[in-house]
Amino acid sequence: xxxxxxxxxxxxxxxxxxxxxxxxxxxxxxxxxxxxxxxxxxxxxxxxxxxxxxxxxxxxxxxxxxxxxxxxxxxxxxxxxxxxxxxxxxxxxxxxxxxxxxxxxxxxxxxxxxxxxxxxxxxxxxxxxxxxxxxxxxxxxxxxxxxxxxxxxxxxxxxxxxxxxxxxxxxxxxxxxxxxxxxxxxxxxxxxxxxxxxxxxxxxxxx
Amino acid sequence: xxxxxxxxxxxxxxxxxxxxxxxxxxxxxxxxxxxxxxxxxxxxxxxxxxxxxxxxxxxxxxxxxxxxxxxxxxxxxxxxxxxxxxxxxxxxxxxxxxxxxxxxxxxxxxxxxxxxxxxxxxxxxxxxxxxxxxxxxxxxxxxxxxxxxxxxxxxxxxxxxxxxxxxxxxxxxxxxxxxxxxxxxxxxxxxxxxxxxxxxxxxxxxxxxxxxxxxxxxxxxxxxxxxxxxxxxxxxxxxxxxxxxxxxxxxxxxxxxxxxxx
Numbered sequence: 001x002x003x004x005x006x007x008x009x010x011x012x013x014x015x016x017x018x019x020x021x022x023x024x025x026x027x028x029x030x031x032x033x034x035x036x037x038x039x040x041x042x043x044x045x046x047x048x049x050x051x052x053x054x055x056x057x058x059x060x061x062x063x064x065x066x067x068x069x070x071x072x073x074x075x076x077x078x079x080x081x082x083x084x085x086x087x088x089x090x091x092x093x094x095x096x097x098x099x100x101x102x103x104x105x106x107x108x109x110x111x112x113x114x115x116x117x118x119x120x121x122x123x124x125x126x127x128x129x130x131x132x133x134x135x136x137x138x139x140x141x142x143x144x145x146x147x148x149x150x151x152x153x154x155x156x157x158x159x160x161x162x163x164x165x166x167x168x169x170x171x172x173x174x175x176x177x178x179x180x181x182x183x184x185x186x187x188x189x190x191x192x193x194x195x196x197x198x199x200x201x202x203x204x205x206x207x
Numbered sequence: 208x209x210x211x212x213x214x215x216x217x218x219x220x221x222x223x224x225x226x227x228x229x230x231x232x233x234x235x236x237x238x239x240x241x242x243x244x245x246x247x248x249x250x251x252x253x254x255x256x257x258x259x260x261x262x263x264x265x266x267x268x269x270x271x272x273x274x275x276x277x278x279x280x281x282x283x284x285x286x287x288x289x290x291x292x293x294x295x296x297x298x299x300x301x302x303x304x305x306x307x308x309x310x311x312x313x314x315x316x317x318x319x320x321x322x323x324x325x326x327x328x329x330x331x332x333x334x335x336x337x338x339x340x341x342x343x344x345x346x347x348x349x350x351x352x353x354x355x356x357x358x359x360x361x362x363x364x365x366x367x368x369x370x371x372x373x374x375x376x377x378x379x380x381x382x383x384x385x386x387x388x389x390x391x392x393x394x395x396x397x398x399x400x401x402x403x404x405x406x407x408x409x410x411x412x413x414x415x416x417x418x419x420x421x422x423x424x425x426x427x428x429x430x431x432x433x434x435x436x437x438x439x440x441x442x443x444x445x446x447x448x449x450x451x452x453x454x455x456x457x458x459x460x461x462x463x464x465x466x467x468x469x
Contacts, residue, residue: 015311019286048308050336083336095333118209119413119436121338121382125210125260125466145210145466147291149313149338151382167208190291190313192255 002203005031005040007067007084009057011049017081020189024200034066042203043067043076046189047083051094051108051152054083055101064101071181072103077207079199080183085176086154088183094152104178105157111150113169121151128174128186130164136175136182136201137164144194146174146186153185180207210466211430211458212260212437213451214415215444217247219277219296220267230277233267234441236393238345238361241267244445248283254444255288257451260466262288263385263415263439264312266296269319269360278310285311293341293385301330308335316341316385319358322365322372325379332380337412342381344369346402347389354402361389369402370409377410384410385439388418393442395421403433415439423457430463 006017008030021028021044031037045067047054058064071078080088089100092108100108111120125145130137148166154173156162163182164175175184182202188195219230220241232247244250251262264284266277274297281294294307295316304315315335321328321342332340345361346369348354356367373384386406388399396419403416413436416429420440429438444451458465 013308013311013313015282015285015309016289016313019311020289023289048313048335048339050333053334094336116411117434119411121412122209123338123383123413124212124436127208148209149291151337187291187313189289192258192290196289 002027002042003040004028004042004044004203005037006044006046007037007063008032009054009061009063011047011054011057013048014046017044017046017189020196020199024196024203026203034062037066037070041076043071043078045078045080045084045087047081047085047087049083051083051086051092051100052096052098054087055098058087067101075180075207077202077205078181079202080181081189082150082185082187085183085185086152088176088181089154092152103181104154104161104176106154106161106176108152108154111153111168111172115169118169121149122168122172123149126166126168126186128164128166130175134163135205136177136198138201140194140197146184146188146191146194148186150185208464210260210464211435212415213426213455213458213465214261214263214437214439215254215259215451216263216265216417216439216441217251218265218267218441219247219280221274221276228276230266230274230280232445234393234445235267236442238389238392240393247280248287251284251288254451255290258455258466259290259451261290261437262292263316264292264294265316266294267360269297278306281307281310281312295341295343301327301334304331304335304339308339314339314341314383316343318343318345321376322356322358322367325375328376328379328381332382337380337382340381341383341385342373342376343385343387344373345387345389348399357389370405373406373410377412381412383413383415385415385417391419394419395442397421397425398429398433398438400428400433403429403435407434413437423454426454426458427461427463430458431461
């Protein structure tokens with residue numbers, strides 16, 4: 001089943017995600033109302049913007065309850081991207097202290113590389129380390145480069161939730177997984193061949 | 208390890224072709240002479256195939272109201288290529304950010320409007336996050352060596368010092384600096400590595416250096432002497448004897464971390 005819903009909570013760049021999923025063979029549509037999520041087999045939460053604005057938009061759109069229903073209780077495979085990953089945490093320190101969805105026991109903290117040559121935000125291609133048996137990284141070569149653009153990162157309380165890391169003066173969470181929930185800090189829809197492979201893997205992933 | 212970036216710059220200018228007004232790809236020399244190159248979408252696809260790290264698209268008709276033809280070019284690029292791109296030119300309001308991000312841009316660059324109203328930087332950063340807000344700085348160097356920020360496509364002096372302006376913009380929430388030397392634009396005479404170094408030392412956000420790349424060595428100078436996180440070029444990549452893959456190998460051989468395996 002490949003009906004994929006991309007959550008449209010009014011914050012921006014959905015075109016790239018929709019086009020990339022379409023490219024790898026998904027039957028993809030936008031979910032502009034919470035009830036649209038029920039018609040999809042898989043759910044993608046993209047993210048552009050600031051943490052607080054994103055949480056407010058999800059709440060105002062009525063998506064928080066619907067996502068909980070479909071993903072946490074319904075067990076549908078879920079992919080969060082960038083801010084769509086960070087909102088899964090319990091809390092973020094971006095622009096104050098704001099509560100997230102709390103699906104993953106993690107906090108979102110500002111990147112603070114001690115090496116002054118490293119910039120914040122991290123913008124660009126960084127190689128990603130993942131375990132060879134990861135289903136969502138199938139057919140992707142070890143240490144493949146993915147595109148990152150972020151000032152904050154997710155610090156997981158349970159290392160078992162960390163599916164992949166990159167190095168930015170220490171390990172930074174590049175992807176998390178918990179049951180049917182998978183999310184990436186990098187942008188697969190912007191990561192050329194390897195990104196498209198990851199999206200294709202997500203379509204085949206059983207969760 | 209994070210890689211340094213090579214960024215082809217696609218500049219768009221509308222041309223009347225028969226009955227339709229269509230944005231085409233151009234390059235510029237000193238921000239004045241305009242050379243027509245071709246179709247922006249097919250060129251963007253070529254750059255993707257050559258594994259450019261990002262693209263910058265600049266709408267040079269920035270005096271015009273936001274132009275539906277340019278948006279349709281953006282949407283086509285977002286549908287057909289799966290790599291990051293920054294869009295700029297004529298961005299005036301937070302709503303312009305929203306429109307461009309919705310059309311597929313990952314980052315939006317602002318220049319003239321940010322000088323006129325620096326509060327635009329704060330507002331856009333608050334709404335979309337600093338990582339979306341690129342401050343584009345065009346500058347000229349005077350005979351006494353002093354450098355000055357120019358706006359309105361390089362036509363109007365501002366009295367601002369590029370480094371001081373960048374520091375203010377970063378404090379307000381800009382997440383990246385695109386630094387372009389107007390005199391070196393299209394000159395193929397090399398990057399202004401002195402100012403790039405000053406800029407990199409003064410701000411903690413990534414700096415994209417532009418203006419002057421003519422040979423692969425110029426990119427290496429931008430990364431090594433200048434310390435730039437990324438180098439952008441329009442002219443260099445627009446002529447078919449140079450492409451990002453060859454340039455990348457040259458940069459790699461100079462010991463700079465850059466994406467090489469695709």
